[in-house]
Amino acid sequence: MPRTTTGAQTKEHANPAREARLAIRGGKHRGHTGGLAPGYVQGNLCILPADYAMEFAAFCQRNPKPCPLIGAGAPGDPGIPTLGEDLDIRFDVPQYRVFRHGELADEPYDIGDAWRDDLVTFILGCSFSFDEALLDAGIPLGHMAGGENVAMYKTNIDTVPAGRFSGKMVVSMRFMTPADAIRAIQITSRFPGVHGAPVHIGFPEMIGIEDLQEPFAGDRPEVRDNEIPVFWACGVTPQVTVAQAKPPLCITHKPGAMLITDLLNKDLATP
Amino acid sequence: MPRTTTGAQTKEHANPAREARLAIRGGKHRGHTGGLAPGYVQGNLCILPADYAMEFAAFCQRNPKPCPLIGAGAPGDPGIPTLGEDLDIRFDVPQYRVFRHGELADEPYDIGDAWRDDLVTFILGCSFSFDEALLDAGIPLGHMAGGENVAMYKTNIDTVPAGRFSGKMVVSMRFMTPADAIRAIQITSRFPGVHGAPVHIGFPEMIGIEDLQEPFAGDRPEVRDNEIPVFWACGVTPQVTVAQAKPPLCITHKPGAMLITDLLNKDLATP
Incomplete structure (x- = not known):
């Protein structure tokens, strides 16, 4: 019934x-x-x-x-x-x-x-949405503590082209302790509607980023010992793509x- | 009805x-x-x-x-x-x-x-259970490809004591590419009944492991460029704990x- x-x-x-x-x-x-x-x-x-x-x-x-x-x-x-x-x-x-x-x-x-x-x-x-979820989980976010913008980088990761739209992926980066990085992967995996799980962790050069201190946009990140850079796909990607088209x-x-x-x-x- | x-x-x-x-x-x-x-x-x-x-x-x-x-x-x-x-x-x-x-x-x-x-x-x-899930997901496991035992290490991570049982946690370690490490964290998070998500990634010295080439048990792992060590809590922990008690x-x-x-x-x- x-x-x-x-x-x-x-x-x-x-x-x-x-x-x-x-x-x-x-x-x-x-x-x-x-x-x-x-x-x-x-x-x-x-x-x-x-x-x-x-x-x-x-x-x-x-x-x-x-x-x-x-x-x-x-x-x-x-x-x-x-x-x-x-x-x-x-x-x-x-x-x-x-x-x-x-x-x-x-x-x-x-x-x-x-x-x-x-x-x-x-x-x-x-990423505002998952930043909120990370903070709720007690994971400190350097850029938010400092009132700054998250650091963003152009990568060598190709997007999948569609018609006149194509180009490289832009990522945002957050430095985290290993334990927080594991938890952040778990949490953001539950948010596919706002970039989802990270696309990369650990080695910036593997995705074409030469210097983490030279972001393409956002503020220069503070580096701390024993923290891992964690990279998420960024909503600036389509802006760059559209600008190129x-x-x-x-x-x-x-x-x-x-x-x-x-x-x-x-x-x-x-x- | x-x-x-x-x-x-x-x-x-x-x-x-x-x-x-x-x-x-x-x-x-x-x-x-x-x-x-x-x-x-x-x-x-x-x-x-x-x-x-x-x-x-x-x-x-x-x-x-x-x-x-x-x-x-x-x-x-x-x-x-x-x-x-x-x-x-x-x-x-x-x-x-x-x-x-x-x-x-x-x-x-x-x-x-x-x-x-x-x-x-x-x-x-x-961990046999989650190794199967990782292989099913196409994540190569070095120790299994070589027919070896996974490398295990004593850490400086304290277990929570109960009566006469206490001691440090033993972990197993698998080297993975960053993309596979992210996927492995997602997959093993779904298996809390078989050790669950990793307890650490990236910096062995942070959890008291001086040399990854000197495991406490299992075989010496093969190191490859651009791979991250991923550490899971290991079922050898209770054996060590019980031996000490x-x-x-x-x-x-x-x-x-x-x-x-x-x-x-x-x-x-x-x-």
Whole structure:
């Protein structure tokens, strides 16, 4: 017998993610989103013309570790109801970057004017979600303790190409004690929707990183004795890929100013 | 409505584990058990007088990584029905070691004569089970390729004492590429019943191992470039612990000549 719904009342719960989005939409918050709506998934944004969209969707499907797709819009539709009922991608990110033919053209606070009927929105998971899980597990993260950005590196690891999209993987790196590295591998394996398990541990040169003190992005990491560098696929990978493909138009979030979704980090975890 | 059983017939399936035990009991197999009854869990044996048994049970409970208890007998009872319906621990192991006051006294093929009404049997999981899972996942294991024993080391990691039982943890070590090490951590995390996740990776000296080329037991490992040493808690730990406690009587299996149980390795995996 199918389970019947017994008319339970739908309660209007406070939703800190929606409140943060509304503050952003109203121009009340324009900076980084780190620390806003703790526990809720924040996502990387990539908007492309329909002509490029299916190729990018295929690129994400083929490269789930750097490009974990957690939401997508229909062509021309600025809503993504699976990530927030009233979400409007034209106004709900604190600051955007508009690229034309691969060149940064503008950094607007909304993209109401830039929106077109052929644009498709992609939202990719970000390591904020698993950083929260690592901290909850008592694993110290050097970059967060110092209020810095995690160190990111270009590697020699090829992504799987799809149409005009291809290139090398970008990784983020966290130094950890051996015991914390083991625990971090266990924890992040449960979060395939936000980069999942590390792609490498131990030997930077094996993945084409010559000097850990020269990150491609983020801050220089502090090195401590008896710690192992642990490398995760990074959501900057698709940005580099898209920049190389030079589509006539591409809109992303400004780094650090993410889309706050109604998804809960803990709901991304596999059993 | 509760699901009803519809009288499905109970079929007598061939049981390679039981067949192997019967061959051993009949004196037809007296050597190592590696490769016998593939897919079935093999266990480490430790038999102690009742006077020591509860302390050892507590020691196992407090140290599940080196001492994963997968079966125990009632005092004086040589059967362990949870591991095999007709299992008789006095005859079903190919060769035993009898220790008196911590000294090796005998290596009999059965312990029918040595059995007493106050003896308690403990069966501990062994890394054979997770080695099988690693090989199934395509992770090469140097010691198995060379037909050697895995390298084992005494560490400076304290076990949690229980009564007269205490001491340092013994670990086994497998060299792996970084990618295989990450995968091996994921896989063995799903096998808490057979030592679980590694206790250490990367820096032998951090856990008191001065020279990987001087194992305490097993064969010297082959070192390859760009491989990481990965360390698991080892079932030799309780043997060393018991030897130090010097009970008047202790009976173990001869190394490599394990108890073959009716449990399946795959059934030990968590989801």
